[in-house]
Amino acid sequence: MELSITEKKEKGTRPEDAKLAFGTTFTDHMFNMDYSIDKGWHNPRIEPFANLVLSPATMMLHYGQGIFEGLKAYKTETGEIRLYRPRDNFKRLNKSAKGLCIPTIDIDFIMESLKTLLRLEKNWIPETPGTSLYIRPTVIATxxxxxxxxxxxxxxxxxxxxxxxxxxxxxxxxxxxxxxDHVRAVRGGIGEFKTPGNYAASLFASEQAKKEGYAQVLWLDGIERKYIEEVGAMNIFFCINDEVVTPKLNGSILPGITRDSVLTLAKRWGMKVSERKISIDELIKAHGDGTLKEAFGSGTAAVISPVGEMRYGDKVLTIADGKTGPVAMKLNKAITDIQYGKAEDTEAWIEKV
Structure with missing residues (x-):
């Protein structure tokens, strides 16, 4: 396939880095590609960012057949553009595609198309530490x-x-x-795929949590409602005694790219790491006897997000005196230093644009 490019005549301006929010501003151009049974994937193109024109009967709107990913591009101090584990994101996109009966994509072609798009939009990539260019690939049934x-x-x-x-x-x-009282996903369903329905299922409880002053919901398993699974926007980790624990992937937990990075780094550092079932009762007990040292989430959007407090019914668990713990701090620095080119990429996670 040949990629066509149509440039926007009047380019927009990126907001000041200090004024950037998350997911509210979009660049001048987007990538589009279509699929039909007789042609397969075809007509790949980069063109000005624009609204989609869809029939009110479009199947995605009625039956939720869609998938997406989230990854980031970073700009180093020397101006180099870097992607963090992008092929892993597109491998996961293809896994979601198979689970939702959607045709898979050619990862090599999409990678080259994405790099072309990023070169065109390089001025939109912020340069201040902690900022980045968020990339949202999406497939919808039409x-x-x-x-x-x-x-x-x-x-x-x-x-x-x-x-x-x-x-x-x-x-x-x-x-x-x-x-x-609410669950997001069950084993045997679509919880392990990055599809809009999983996020729709989280909204009611998330709104309840926000009213109580909490940023996110931590979900328990959908069958026994006792085993910890994941947070709405990230996977979850606990430091109990000298062990770094995260729930084992079971078919209803999203296999996070940053989650895998955390496991890889912690093992390389010689930490005791476990992927296993962990119940809410075990967590409460560990908090009570002082062995719960830290809790933190991992995900593309926030990278590492320390957790200072968790509430379960009437029980409020304050963790590490509400402060950021040393493991979360070390992991966040290690991953972001790789992303921004300040540390050696020993795992071959970076792909340069």
Whole structure:
């Protein structure tokens, strides 16, 4: 396939880095590509950012057949543009595609197309530490049809957004609400895929948590409602005694790219690392006897997010005196230093643009 490029005549201006929020500003151009059964993926193009024109009967709107990813581009002090583990994101996109009956993409072609888009939009990549260019690849079902089946046509697009910190508090502890009454996903469902329905399922409890002053919801398993799974926007880790613990992937937890980075680095540093089932009762006990030293989340948006407080029903668990712990701090510095070119990339995680 040949990539066509149509440039916008009047270019926009990136907001000042200090004024960047998350996901509110978009660059001048986007990538689009279409799929049909007879042509496969075709007509790849970079063109001015614009609204999509869709029929009211578009299947994505009615049946939720869609997938997406989130990754970032970083600019180093020398002006080099770097992507962090992008091929892992597109491998996960293809895994989600298979789970949602969507045609997979050619990762090599999409990588080259993304790099072309980033070179065109290089002035939109912020340069202040802690800022980046958020990249959102998305696939939606586009058949204008009211009937439950897999679509025959799809649109794949990539949009870009210069961003600051995901949480307004920045790299400071956030407070987490542990949901007792609602679940997000169950094993055997679509919880392990990055699809819009998973996020729709989180909204009701998330709004309840915000009313109580909590930033995110920590979900328990959907069957016994006792085993910890993940937070709405990130995977979760606990430091109990000398062990770094995270819930084992079980089919209802998203396999995070940053989660894998945390596990890799912690093991390389000689830490005791466990991927296993951990119950809310074990967590409460560890808090009570003082062995729960730290809690933190991991994800593309926030990288590492320390947790200062967790609430489960009437129980409030204050962790590390509400401060950022040393493990979270070390991991955040290690990952961001690799992303911004301040440390050696020993794991071959960086792809230069």
């Amino acid at each position: 058949d204008p049809y009211l009937g439950v089946r897999a679509s025959h046509t799809y649109r794949f697009f990539i949009i870009l957004s210069p961003v600051g910190a995901y949480y307004s508090a920045g790299f400071n502890p956030v407070n987490i609400w542990i949901s007792k």
